[in-house]
Amino acid sequence: MYSKILVAVDGSGISAHALKQAITLARKLKAQLRIVHVVDMNWFPLAPELNIDIQTISAVRRSVGESIIAAARDSAKQERFEAEVALLETDSPAQQVAEAITQEAQRWPADMMVLGTHGHRGFQRLMLGSVAEQTARRSVMPVLLIPSPEHTHSD
Numbered sequence: 001m002y003s004k005i006l007v008a009v010d011g012s013g014i015s016a017h018a019l020k021q022a023i024t025l026a027r028k029l030k031a032q033l034r035i036v037h038v039v040d041m042n043w044f045p046l047a048p049e050l051n052i053d054i055q056t057i058s059a060v061r062r063s064v065g066e067s068i069i070a071a072a073r074d075s076a077k078q079e080r081f082e083a084e085v086a087l088l089e090t091d092s093p094a095q096q097v098a099e100a101i102t103q104e105a106q107r108w109p110a111d112m113m114v115l116g117t118h119g120h121r122g123f124q125r126l127m128l129g130s131v132a133e134q135t136a137r138r139s140v141m142p143v144l145l146i147p148s149p150e151h152t153h154s155d
Helices: 012-030 045-051 054-078 097-107 122-128 132-136
Strands: 002-006 030-039 084-089 114-119 144-147
Touching: 002 012, 002 097, 012 030, 012 045, 012 054, 012 144, 030 054, 030 097, 054 084, 084 097, 097 114, 097 132, 122 132, 132 144
Parallel strands: 002 030, 002 114, 030 084, 114 144
Antiparallel strands: none
16 A cells, blocks of 8 residues: 655654654555655855854754764664665755655655654744644645644534
């Protein structure tokens, strides 16, 4: 059914939980797993006006991204699962993280995406937005949203 699953991680506990779920799913389906992290370079066009050292900030952001993707790879190895990894960057000032994730999923090509979600509602969701929600809206493939394990709703 699903033979190529892409999971996006951001270094949070929620994305670590989503990664574990993606590994479990990939193992059960005997699917390939690709773990991605997107380094968001979105705000850099403002840097000249603000007199910001773009090169240093870019290097730091890439370094943090490399640490996040290495930790995700290590988590997969601890689960005795081999996964591909990719460190991505937003490629234009207008590109959003969600767009970079969906483009990578199509390029690879994935059958399904797995993303962790904070489960914000109401004002928090309006103000904070959600990469998971934006990705699901852009996707042409199934997206499995994994809620935080400690986040429960009583509806």
